[in-house]
Amino acid sequence: MSIRDERKQQSRQALLDAALRLSTSGRSFSSISLREVAREVGLVPTAFYRHFQDMDELGKELVDQVALDLKTILHQLGQTYLNQPKTKTKASLELFFSAVDQNPAPWIFMIAERWGGAEAVRHAISREIDYLNQDFATDLEKIDSVQHFHNMHDLKVLSNILINLSFTWAMSWISLVRQTPSIELELEKMALKNQTVTQIQLIFRGISNWERPKN
Amino acid sequence: MSIRDERKQQSRQALLDAALRLSTSGRSFSSISLREVAREVGLVPTAFYRHFQDMDELGKELVDQVALDLKTILHQLGQTYLNQPKTKTKASLELFFSAVDQNPAPWIFMIAERWGGAEAVRHAISREIDYLNQDFATDLEKIDSVQHFHNMHDLKVLSNILINLSFTWAMSWISLVRQTPSIELELEKMALKNQTVTQIQLIFRGISNWERPKN
DNA sequence: TGTACATCAGTGAACGCGCGTTCACTGATGTAC
């Protein structure tokens, strides 16, 4: 790649990063402007058009990048669970919450824009969530406690429930961390973790006692 | 109430209704303007200030009204389930989806603005969802299949899971109905209903085999 | 009941501002010879 191409690529990525940063710090993607994004990067507004046709196009690209992050995290979680079958629910959850802590932006973006965003972004997100669902269902297939879930349909229903809940867990966690004064924070964190553990155990209790109803 | 007060109240409600309408037809509350809302009602922009200090204040009021709608629907569902213990999951769900169909705006508004909206609206919503949770937990307490869930903590965890999932069910339903061509629509509806039934049965299977783990 | 004044929901002009987008440009990098 030539010097020119490299620099262009850097600017492009800087615009994407700036848009993600701006749209995950209290405001939503649909309420940030093209000019703000350019300003954040130190570019003149018109330079934006060298990289994207408009904010919708940037948004769609951002969805792709962000979905990839989530996919990686969810997959890692699945693999950890798979390779350490004795892993307790609690330990898996610690892993999950620390991943959210380290890099909250992808979660915030996906959840906020999933229903709240502009048409184009919403479409891109729902497509990516479909993919996420398929991949995660394949991961789940290898887990012991799910072996009697023979058909892929049931597996997808399970992965659908888990992915949707993981979004609400992530957001509960993030908004807890963001707005709880530090004195009570640790206690509140514990309480949220315990609630989430109970939710997961409830579902897996349902799975281990599962038998497909007659239709 | 005097004629003047009555008319004022009508205008106020018209502004709230217009804001709800505008913010649930493809765009989000944070992206509609004060001027648009006034225009929709047939008022001059400055008249807006006779009723609300700004859009944030209107938003908070809207959250209250919309949450009341949801509370009523969820409570009715709980009562129906309670009074007809033999009601099948499927039948309850039909009721749920037809309620969503008849009046989708409250669902769209709450879900889109829950994470995607402005600070003030988000706060108001999270408070209302807390209340919804408490009320729904009290409703659940009376259901037979939950009798061995002695403590309120577990009940709240259950109601939390169900309310969060009901939001995703409602939105899946709404976006299905909105964007599927009518030829495939009925088939897709059936598929979604079946998936949701499976999810509910999974959770209630978990409940009936529940015993509190040793912490 | 009629009159004189007070209240106040809605009006209309005006403002400054940030927005998205256009256009002709500049000057560093790339390419052909």
Place this chain on the structure above:
DNA sequence: TGTACATCAGTGAACGCGCGTTCACTGATGTAC
């Protein structure tokens, strides 16, 4: 290797537009006598 031209990321001025908000106003409704 050096030269002459082409490309194209980033610039800066300019535009029209819808926005939130201010202000002094109007005229129907309310109130006190």
